[in-house]
Amino acid sequence: MKEIVIVSGKGGTGKTSVTAALASLASQEGVVLCDADVDAPDLWLLIPPKEQEEIPFMGMDGAEVNEEVCIGCGKCRDFCRFDAVAMVDGKARIRQGKCEGCAGCTMVCPVQAISMVPRRQGSWFKAETEKGKLVYARLYPGGENSGMLVTTVKKAAEETAKREGHPFVLVDGPPGIACPAIAALTGASLAVAVTEPTESGIHDLLRLHQIATKLDVPTAVVLNKWDVTSLAPRVREVCLETGIPILGEIPFSKEIPEAVASAEVPLEPMTPAIQKIWSGITELTK
């Protein structure tokens, strides 16, 4: 089973549109889809679930104060390095969005007024779609433990593919290079970096490539909207210098956002580039 993760470093380069188009091609051979952009998930808009099962996502336990026991000494606040404890009316109060769950406060409390309790941080879904199974998630807005949620949906997608004998898992990744991106790339067969022809796009691609390399995941590029600026030759040059293969180039076309606007997979406006990209992917992951 091969796991292909669509990433970009920079946001808004077209990861989700490209993933959806690739999903249409991959579904002919058998694929499990996974949306690992858990705090801004959009793949379901193009590949809607016909039915789905919702599973609560419990992040790490967080601290909770029993105000009746709390003596207001402030030791928990002094210990906490995340600014997660405030003293309000002589009692400790946990700022949930700040608590990272280390449990240090429970240990320094002289009267055992603090305990660690499970916190729900969102949901994840096992869905049936026209293109195959889709595993995706929705972190609560402002929720914690996004990396953990990425790992959860990815594992579920991998297990489903293995169980049902599908050759591919296709992951729509998050932007950036921190914990969610690291979680999405870990263990992947190939990182497909969707890049736009801008200085920012190039800068972000190179940082992403470093992360992928550290994680032992080979990178290949899809140059999206290649003709929207005059910078495409720069991208090609940088890829050549860095040894990153370019799988294909998709031209800028208003038909792509138009397809997205009607909740359609933009397969046609990406033809024939997307077919070439898919055969490059299957070649590289052989």
Next chain:
Amino acid sequence: MTVLAVASGKGGTGKSCIASSLALAAGQVVAVDADVEEPNLGKLLGMAPKEIYSVSLPMPVFDEKLCKRCGLCAKECRFNALVQFGDLLPRLNEGLCHGCGVCSMVCPHGAITEGSHVIGKVSRDQAGDLAFLEGRLDVGCPNPVPVIKSVIDTAKEEGDLIIVDSPPGTACSMVEATEQADYVLLVTEGTPFGMADLKLALEVVSDLKRPAGVVVNRSDLGGSDPEEICRSHDVPVLARIPFSRQVAQVYGLGESPYRGSSLWREQMDRLWNSVKKEAGL
């Protein structure tokens, strides 16, 4: 002091492009790149920032002689950042360590001290009245939040008006960059993706009780408009900016379109006036 955050749920909607333009329109301002995973604001502003300090997390260092290999530190670490086997010293996985200090507190033998582990840096540059600060996460470090906090704290010591270019999403890093803002400008685009992510971003902003406004970039591509979503959150749509190939080209070259496109400049001057009015500046 006023802090304005330029944020979005969806990435690539034009945050940095708009943040750079508002900074140039404002003139005397501290512009902050808090998108520490992929910082691009400096380039758009024509800045060449130099490191002023590094950001680090305290991480455990073990004393070979004092450590009795009891394994308590590893047992109490909730992030699974420590493992301890047999006669070996505990081993730290730096990527998982949050620097919480629990291990050194629980060690019964005083065998753990804390060293600082660099995870990123803050850099600075200035051009006339425009000061620029950039946070940059080191590649391979998973936790951007301390770098975001650090660069914003530094900016607050520097000026009266601060414009923060925030990271995308609706998770911890976006919260860190927006929670202390006096006003949040959410940038979206006219696609269903833009709308879905704007809804989530508006939920964060209303949980944080921050006043906000919305700007729709490339408003003519994608057939969607946030009027209704915004009304339900009682947040105004301050501007709708159609796609322009010329703006895309200037941005592509790494220059703020505020300098390279007179059309964009007019749109941004108008947006800046609305933001000032809304934010009570």
